[in-house]
Amino acid sequence: MKNIIGIAISVLILAGCYRDNEETLYPSTGTCDVSNVTYQQTVAPALQQYGCTSCHGGSAPSGNISLTSYDAVRIVALNGKLYGSINHSAGYSPMPKGGNKMNACTINKIKAWVDAGAVN
Ligand code: HEC
Known part of the structure; x- marks a missing residue:
């Protein structure tokens, strides 16, 4: 027993x-699966989820940066500002402004997306 x-x-x-x-x-x-990240499936929903589009949308987007269309997001993706801001890299304005940093997996996915040429 x-x-x-x-x-x-x-x-x-x-x-x-x-x-x-x-x-x-x-x-x-x-x-965190960072393969095959697309704007439509991952990036756009994340920008919405983290409130990015509420400031960076409409007729007068914050910082003159719109994040509501693929063409506009692609510009800040390829010039490095998107990753710099969400990763809080030195020299960039940390985003989301006044909010919680994106989780590490989302940041990694967006980085992989940018590195792969920011496909739609
Ligand atoms: C509360 C409003 C607000 C939110 C939410 C917000 N932004 Fe911004 N963003 C700004 C403003 C204002 C600027 C202009 C620079 C500054 O004042 O910091 C800016 C600047 C930027 C820049 C340019 C940064 C640079 O260093 O040149 C990028 C890229 C950006 N935002 C992306 C994002 C992303 C991605 C998100 C969501 C994760 C986000 N923003 C959320 C207000 C916001």
């Missing part, structure tokens, strides 16, 4: 450790 309880406790402890490790090794942001 003692042994069975001992085994049961060991199993519970091991199971607990296993779950801890799994969470540490693969947190929800740990697996």
